[in-house]
Amino acid sequence: xxxxxxxxxxxxxxxxxxxxxxxxxxxxxxxxxxxxxxxxxxxxxxxxxxxxxxxxxxxxxxxxxxxxxxxxxxxxxxxxxxxxxxxxxxxxxxxxxxxxxxxxxxxxxxxxxxxxxxxxxxxxxxxxxxxxxxxxxxxxxxxxxxxxxxxxxxxxxxxxxxxxxxxxxxxxxxxxxxxxxxxxxxxxxxxxxxxxxxxxxxxxxxxxxxxxxxxxxxxxxxxxxxxxxxxxxxxxxxxxxxx
Numbered sequence: 001x002x003x004x005x006x007x008x009x010x011x012x013x014x015x016x017x018x019x020x021x022x023x024x025x026x027x028x029x030x031x032x033x034x035x036x037x038x039x040x041x042x043x044x045x046x047x048x049x050x051x052x053x054x055x056x057x058x059x060x061x062x063x064x065x066x067x068x069x070x071x072x073x074x075x076x077x078x079x080x081x082x083x084x085x086x087x088x089x090x091x092x093x094x095x096x097x098x099x100x101x102x103x104x105x106x107x108x109x110x111x112x113x114x115x116x117x118x119x120x121x122x123x124x125x126x127x128x129x130x131x132x133x134x135x136x137x138x139x140x141x142x143x144x145x146x147x148x149x150x151x152x153x154x155x156x157x158x159x160x161x162x163x164x165x166x167x168x169x170x171x172x173x174x175x176x177x178x179x180x181x182x183x184x185x186x187x188x189x190x191x192x193x194x195x196x197x198x199x200x201x202x203x204x205x206x207x208x209x210x211x212x213x214x215x216x217x218x219x220x221x222x223x224x225x226x227x228x229x230x231x232x233x234x235x236x237x238x239x240x241x242x243x
Contacts, residue, residue, distance in 0.1 A: 002064050003204075004028040004056070006046050006103060007073030008035040011172030012122060015193035016070055016200050023201065025068065028059055032073075046073045046099030047091060056106040065114065068204050069107045071100035072122040076137035089136045096140035101147065108151075108160065115159035120203040121148045122196070123164045125212070152209045161207025165199045167191070168214055 003020050007013040008029035017029045017037045029038025032045050040063060044055050060066060074096040077088045100121055111117030126134060127141040148164035155162045169190035191213060199213045 001067045002026045002028065003068035003070065004030065004059065004066050004103070004107070005038070005070040005072060006030050006044065006099065007122075008038060008041075009033050012167070012170060012193045012196045012200075013070075013072040015197040016072065019194070019197040019201055020068075026063075028063065028066075030055065030073075045095075046071075046102060047094035049098070049102045052099070052102040053106060056103060060110070065110055066107050067111075067117055069103060069117075069119045070122070070200055070204075071103055071120070072200075073099055074122070074140075076134050078133055080133065081135045084136070092136055093140055096137070097143045097147070100144060104151070108155070111160045112155070112158035117159075118161040118163070118204040118207065119151070119155070120163045120165060120200050122200065123148060123166050125166050125168050127166065149209060152207075156207070161204070163203030163206070163208050164210050165196060165203055166210060166212045167196045167199075168212075170196055170213070 001024070003025045005013055005017050005020070005027060008017050009031035013029070013031065014035070014037055017027050017035065020027050021037070021039070026040075027038045028040040028042065029035035030042045030044035030046075032043065034043050035041045040059070042055055042059075044051060046052055056066070075092060077084050077092055104119060107117070108119065111119070121144055123145045124138075124141040126138040127145040130138040130142070145164055145166075148162060152162040152164075171190045171192055196213050199211045202208065203211050
């Protein structure tokens with residue numbers, strides 16, 4: 001089984017690559033800087049559609065069909081919307097939202113044709129709880145959540161599993177972007193990246209629509225549960241009556 005993981009140089013992506021390798025997957029690890037782990041390590045900026053198409057096409061031609069796609073690449077820009085530069089926000093939209101669309105657009109048709117495969121998008125609880133100092137980041141995750149839920153509904157008809165993984169606070173280098181200016185926003189109750197990697201593996205295996213990774217306080221998902229139940233009903237109705 002061949003898996004492609006984006007944003008694989010550190011944190012959640014690196015932990016996911018390591019776990020998938022232990023589980024017997026052949027892993028293509030990609031990131032803007034060359035990944036440290038993975039059977040195949042490729043530099044890739046997912047905001048560049050042309051490069052995404054080039055790399056994915058090369059992987060499928062030279063290594064094999066992609067059975068698992070994990071869209072993990074992403075970053076956040078901290079600050080008031082009045083002050084954050086539009087260039088950084090535009091790049092964030094391309095990385096966090098368009099990036100998963102670019103990779104999925106290349107891989108999904110092949111999965112649908114073979115009637116097998118798994119796509120897991122690493123979203124965030126920020127998709128449901130918008131932070132004023134992470135405004136556009138939260139918006140990109142809300143968009144990714146909507147895309148993932150819609151794809152989940154469509155892909156089931158073709159035997160393809162789709163899951164969205166929603167981490168709460170995680171101990172990663174998320175605050176390494178210059179806009180954070182040394183601010184450490186990771187709380188003590190954050191989980192390790194390995195916990196998210198295990199949730200990603202669960203998504204690969206089950207195709208569950210939404211998988212939450214609560215903090216050590218273990219209360220995060222309950223605040224989102226009512227919205228999740230309402231969405232579940234909505235998507236099942238759409239799936240049942242869609243053309």
